[in-house]
Amino acid sequence: MSRVRRRVLFFVPVGIAMAAVLAWGLVGLPSFGLPHSDYARYFAQHATGQRHTTNVVAAIVFDYRGWDTMGEELIMVSGVMGTALLLRSTRGEEHRAARDPVTSELLTWLRPGMIPLVLLLGLWTISYGYITPGGGFQGGVIGAGAALLTWLAGSYQRYQVLTPDPLVDAAEGGGAFVYLAVGLAGLAAGGTYLHNLIPLGTTGDLASGGTIAVLNAATGLAVAAGLVLIFHEFLEDYTETVPDVAAEER
Amino acid sequence: MTTALLVVVLTAVGVLGVCVVLTHDPLRQTVVNGFFGLSLVIFFVVLQAPDVAISELVVSTVAYPLVLLATVYRTGKGTRDPQRKRRAPSDSEAGR
Numbered sequence: 001m002s003r004v005r006r007r008v009l010f011f012v013p014v015g016i017a018m019a020a021v022l023a024w025g026l027v028g029l030p031s032f033g034l035p036h037s038d039y040a041r042y043f044a045q046h047a048t049g050q051r052h053t054t055n056v057v058a059a060i061v062f063d064y065r066g067w068d069t070m071g072e073e074l075i076m077v078s079g080v081m082g083t084a085l086l087l088r089s090t091r092g093e094e095h096r097a098a099r100d101p102v103t104s105e106l107l108t109w110l111r112p113g114m115i116p117l118v119l120l121l122g123l124w125t126i127s128y129g130y131i132t133p134g135g136g137f138q139g140g141v142i143g144a145g146a147a148l149l150t151w152l153a154g155s156y157q158r159y160q161v162l163t164p165d166p167l168v169d170a171a172e173g174g175g176a177f178v179y180l181a182v183g184l185a186g187l188a189a190g191g192t193y194l195h196n197l198i199p200l201g202t203t204g205d206l207a208s209g210g211t212i213a214v215l216n217a218a219t220g221l222a223v224a225a226g227l228v229l230i231f232h233e234f235l236e237d238y239t240e241t242v243p244d245v246a247a248e249e250r
Numbered sequence: 251m252t253t254a255l256l257v258v259v260l261t262a263v264g265v266l267g268v269c270v271v272l273t274h275d276p277l278r279q280t281v282v283n284g285f286f287g288l289s290l291v292i293f294f295v296v297l298q299a300p301d302v303a304i305s306e307l308v309v310s311t312v313a314y315p316l317v318l319l320a321t322v323y324r325t326g327k328g329t330r331d332p333q334r335k336r337r338a339p340s341d342s343e344a345g346r
Contacts, residue, residue, distance in 0.1 A: 057301040058301075125304070133304055134301070135301065138305050138307075141308035141313050144313070145312040145316075148312075227312075230317060231317070231320060234317070234321065235323075
């Protein structure tokens with residue numbers, strides 16, 4: 001029996017079985033576009049009144065299920081730390097400055113406007129995260145994108161100068177620490193973990209939402225730093241592999 | 251109207267998802283994956299979930315491709331960027 005034939009003989013029954021299980025599971029789902037579940041109706045009615053945020057999603061993410069979000073953030077932080085540990089142990093300590101001129105005229109032309117604009121977009125997405133759609137995670141990734149643009153449109157050297165490892169490490173750990181500390185402050189004040197201690201403010205204002213605003217900013221910081229850090233670790237030995245630079249030094 | 255839009259977007263999600271799987275070259279796959287991500291972004295917008303749409307947007311255009319490209323670069327698998335090999339430290343270097 002040929003290999004292909006054996007594969008087909010294996011695939012057909014397994015494929016049918018999996019399709020059957022999938023169909024069985026899909027039948028049990030709520031129908032597509034079903035108006036609202038009880039939870040959805042509760043949050044739509046009460047979230048703004050209880051938490052003074054106009055973006056109900058942010059209220060859910062950073063308050064009603066703030067504990068889960070903390071878990072997610074810690075998963076990200078430990079993932080970044082693991083990657084950093086693995087990659088850092090495989091290389092030496094020496095640093096060299098790479099010279100990698102930008103050859104794309106379009107990038108050179110867009111450079112002055114693009115980087116501040118993307119950075120501003122990131123900060124805006126974070127700071128208005130609990131008022132309009134957006135939030136710490138999304139804005140943090142955009143902010144990291146702005147940092148990476150300095151490498152793409154500028155040079156690796158500038159990118160390294162603007163995002164020094166100690167600063168990025170501190171931002172990454174600081175973001176996670178603030179999240180944990182806000183939770184513990186709630187406990188210390190006699191409430192539950194992540195209990196809100198800060199005045200809720202006027203709905204729709206930047207100064208609103210209480211702890212949601214703080215947790216949102218902390219997440220933005222940790223996400224932005226985490227992404228930059230991962231990219232640092234991946235490209236730390238970039239200087240040794242750029243063909244021109246290596247050839248020039250020989 | 252919304253149903254027609256949903257059919258179009260869901261078809262795009264399905265077709266582009268299969269395209270990602272069928273693309274073998276990791277570098278090309280990164281680009282195709284970007285289009286797949288975009289189709290998901292439109293899908294979430296059509297379903298009126300802007301927060302998820304923005305999350306998918308930043309993940310599929312910034313976070314995921316960058317980590318993917320860095321990995322492709324580091325492991326040296328897939329197509330090498332021909333531009334990088336040809337790049338000479340000539341006139342554009344002088345300005346710096």
